[in-house]
Each structure stands twice: as structure tokens, then as C-alpha cells.
Amino acid sequence: xxxxxxxxxxxxxxxxxxxxxxxxxxxxxxxxxxxxxxxxxxxxxxxxxxxxxxxxxxxxxxxxxxxxxxxxxxxxxxxxxxxxxxxxxxxxxxxxxxxxxxxxxxxxxxxxxxxxxxxxxxxxxxxxxxxxxxxxxxxxxxxxxxxxxxxxxxxxxxxxxxxxxxxxxxxxxxxxxxxxxxxxxxxxxxxxxxxxxxxxxxxxxxxxxxxxxxxxxxxxxxxxxxxxxxxxxxxxxxxxxxxxxxxxxxxxxxxxxxxxxxxxxxxxxxxxxxxxxxxxxxxxxxxxxxxxxxxxxxxxxxxxxxxxxxxxxxxxxxxxxxxxxxxxx
Numbered sequence: 250x251x252x253x254x255x256x257x258x259x260x261x262x263x264x265x266x267x268x269x270x271x272x273x274x275x276x277x278x279x280x281x282x283x284x285x286x287x288x289x290x291x292x293x294x295x296x297x298x299x300x301x302x303x304x305x306x307x308x309x310x311x312x313x314x315x316x317x318x319x320x321x322x323x324x325x326x327x328x329x330x331x332x333x334x335x336x337x338x339x340x341x342x343x344x345x346x347x348x349x350x351x352x353x354x355x356x357x358x359x360x361x362x363x364x365x366x367x368x369x370x371x372x373x374x375x376x377x378x379x380x381x382x383x384x385x386x387x388x389x390x391x392x393x394x395x396x397x398x399x400x401x402x403x404x405x406x407x408x409x410x411x412x413x414x415x416x417x418x419x420x421x422x423x424x425x426x427x428x429x430x431x432x433x434x435x436x437x438x439x440x441x442x443x444x445x446x447x448x449x450x451x452x453x454x455x456x457x458x459x460x461x462x463x464x465x466x467x468x469x470x471x472x473x474x475x476x477x478x479x480x481x482x483x484x485x486x487x488x489x490x491x492x493x494x495x496x497x498x499x500x501x502x503x504x505x506x507x508x509x510x511x512x513x514x515x516x517x518x519x520x521x522x523x524x525x526x527x528x529x530x531x532x533x534x535x536x537x538x539x540x541x542x543x544x545x546x547x548x549x550x551x552x553x554x555x556x557x558x559x560x561x562x563x564x565x566x567x568x569x570x571x572x573x574x575x576x577x578x
Contacts, residue, residue, distance in 0.1 A: 254503045255561035256387040258380035261330030261337055268328050268414035277336035278326070281305045284335060286386065288393055289342040289350060292368035293386055294357070298377050300386070301357070301366065327392050328414030329385060339389035343397070372507065375561055383561075387506040392416070394508040395431045402427055432509065437481045438469035439515040440567040441494060443522050443536065452542075452571055453490065453519065455534035462532065464548055466558040467567055469512070482515050490534050491525025494518060500570070503563040512563045516571065539575035542568065 267273055277283055285303040287294035294301040325341040342350065350368075357366035371390055375383055392415060402409055402420035404427045409418040418429040441453040454465035470485035472478065479497045486494050494517035503512045524534050546556045558564040 253380075254501065254563060254566060255375065255380070256384050256504045256506065259330075259384040259388065260381045261332055261385060261388075263330045264328075265416070267331075268416060274328060274414050277328070278338065279305075280336065282335050284332075284337045286329075286337070286339045286389060287342060287368075288339055288389060289345060289368045291390070292370050293374065293389075294366065295369050295374065295377070296357075296366055300374075300378060300382055324411050326415070327389065327396070327411075328416070329389055329392075337385060339393065341393050341396070343393075387504060391433075391504070391506040391509045392431060394506070399429045403429070433504070434510045435472040435478070435481075436469055436505070436510045436512050437472060437478055437485060437515060438467055438512050438563055438567070439482050439486065439494075439497075439517050440467045440571055441486055441490075441492065441517050441519050442571065443519040445522075449538045449540065450575055451522070451536040451538050452568070453492070453524075453534060453536055454568070455490070456532035458530065458532055460558075461548075461556075463554060464556045464558060465535075465537070465545070466562075467564045469564070472513075478513055478515070482517055486517065486519075489527045489530050491523070491527075493520045495520060500567060501563060503566075505563075514563045514567050516567065539572040542572055 282304065287301065287303070323340070325344070327339050327341070329337040329339060331337070342353075345353070354366045354368075369377075371386060378386065396411060396415060396418065399409055399418040401407065402422065402425060405420060405422050405425040407420050407422040407425060409420050409429065411417070412419055416431060420427045442450055443453070444450045453468070455468060456462065456465060460466065468486055468489050470481065470489070472481040473484070476484070478499075482497050483494055486492055496518040498516050500514040500516055502514060504510075505512045522536055526534055542557070546552055546554050548556050548559045550556060557568060
């Protein structure tokens with residue numbers, strides 16, 4: 250399936266062969282056309298409602314506020330990729346305290362003709378971003394999350410240092426020198442359908458404890474070690490609702506930077522409709538026809554009633570695709 254899923258429109262060349270070249274990276278950091286994004290504790294920097302991208306050649310922010318020569322010496326700078334010859338970087342300011350950050354933001358806003366500079370939570374800012382911007386920032390967020398979790402070596406406990414533009418962490422102990430690389434957690438997410446002998450097809454949706462009440466979404470779960478994707482689908486469905494599934498088919502995938510997952514979407518056919526709910530995972534679960542789902546509200550609507558998941562999620566893609574198929578049949 251060719252999808253328009255959020256986070257799936259990466260326009261940057263990740264240039265993995267070039268980011269290992271320290272001299273090349275140093276030149277790109279100092280290049281006038283290079284782009285810099287700024288991150289602080291799960292938030293990116295905006296001017297009003299527009300993502301802030303710093304270019305040295307614009308001369309729009311004074312050197313007292315941003316010093317690329319100083320940033321270039323920091324281990325908090327991560328190379329994201331190339332757009333043509335233009336390099337993109339993200340700088341992690343998460344170690345700033347709130348007072349220091351506020352002072353820094355005042356300088357940014359003053360140099361931008363009194364426009365308000367502020368950090369906005371990434372998930373909440375998705376409506377402000379183009380598809381390409383969302384993909385770049387999701388990549389940046391996932392890399393920074395991994396870096397923050399790999400500050401210390403998992404083998405000996407010594408500190409690590411970032412290499413290859415922030416894409417490799419190496420233990421500083423001469424005896425260890427263990428390397429760590431960015432990780433992605435595979436998650437299966439599946440729409441379970443049932444076709445009765447008489448009447449329309451139904452799909453199984455659930456209220457998850459981790460999301461808002463009255464939002465009905467598909468089932469999902471992490472893939473276990475030594476487990477195939479289809480095995481994970483079967484196991485997760487049975488564990489969460491006590492239903493056996495067959496005819497498991499792959500639909501699409503989506504990187505999901507909350508914090509660092511790869512969502513692998515499937516459709517599966519249920520052999521029965523009797524639900525045995527896993528109450529630690531789910532608040533409720535039920536079967537719905539496409540006609541019933543057409544009357545659901547949207548995620549975020551300030552009304553009482555059943556709602557569909559966020560439009561940018563693969564869960565919504567699975568539901569919408571299934572409903573469209575039912576309307577055509």
C-alpha cells in the first residue's frame with residue numbers, strides 16, 4: 250500500500266558514509282547554508298507557529314545568542330542528513346535549566362523582530378509542520394532519545410562519547426570501548442476483523458489505558474525476542490482479548506518517535522467474537538461495523554462519545570482502509 254503516513258516523507262539523504270568523516274562534518278557545521286534545529290526536553294524551538302531553522306547566512310540572530318563555532322565543539326550536536334548539498338543538524342539543549350533557557354529564548358525573539366520564541370511539545374506541534382518537517386524532526390527526536398539513554402556504557406558503566414555525527418556511541422574505557430548504535434523497537438499493530446455468516450463485517454477496537462477515554466484504536470504490542478511478526482500478532486491478540494486469528498496480512502509500516510518504535514501494521518481474521526479482556530492493558534473492547542465507525546468523533550474533539558485515533562497514526566490508516574473496503578464491497 251502506498252500511504253501518506255506521518256513521519257514517512259523523509260527528504261534527507263542520511264549520508265551514512267559521509268558522517269564518519271570528521272573533517273567533512275566540521276566543514277558542514279561551519280557552512281553558511283547549513284540548517285540547525287533546536288531541541289529541549291521533547292520540544293522543538295518555534296518562532297510563533299513556525300519551526301525555527303537557523304541559517305548562518307541569514308544573519309538574523311546575533312553571535313551573542315548563537316555561536317556555531319561553540320556549537321561545533323559540543324557533543325550535543327547531531328547530523329541528520331543532506332538536502333542536496335545542505336546539511337541539517339539538531340542541537341540538544343536539554344541540559345539547560347529553565348532560567349538559562351528563558352534568557353536564551355529572549356535573545357532569539359529580540360533578534361527576530363520581537364517574534365515570540367518558544368519550545369513546543371513535538372506531538373502537539375504536528376499540525377504546524379509539513380510532512381517533510383515532521384519526518385526530519387521525528388528522526389531528530391528518536392536519535393536524541395537514544396543518545397540520552399546511551400550516555401553510559403551498558404557493559405562497564407563508564408561514560409560514552411558520540412561519534413559519526415551522533416549516530417554511534419563508544420565507551421571511553423580503554424579496556425571496554427564497546428560501541429552502541431541507535432535502536433528501534435518493533436511493534437505490531439493490527440486491525441482484527443470478523444465476517445459473520447449473515448450481516449456486515451466487523452472490526453475489533455479497544456480503549457487502551459495509555460490513551461484518553463472513549464478513543465477506540467487497534468490492538469498493538471512489542472515483538473518479543475525470537476518471535477516472528479505474525480507470531481507477535483497472534484500472541485498479542487490472544488493475550489489482550491482472548492481471540493485466535495488467522496489470515497494475517499501485512500499492510501504498511503510507520504516510524505513512531507514516541508519514543509523510538511517502528512509500527513508494523515497488519516490485518517487479521519478472527520475465528521470468533523467472544524472477548525476475554527486483559528484489563529491491565531485495556532479499558533474496554535468491542536466489535537464495530539463500518540457504518541457505526543462513520544458516526545465516531547475525531548480524536549481531540551471536545552465532546553462526549555466514541556472517537557477514532559489520531560489521523561497521523563497507522564492505527565487510523567488501518568481503520569480508514571478497512572472502512573473504505575467495506576463501503577466498496
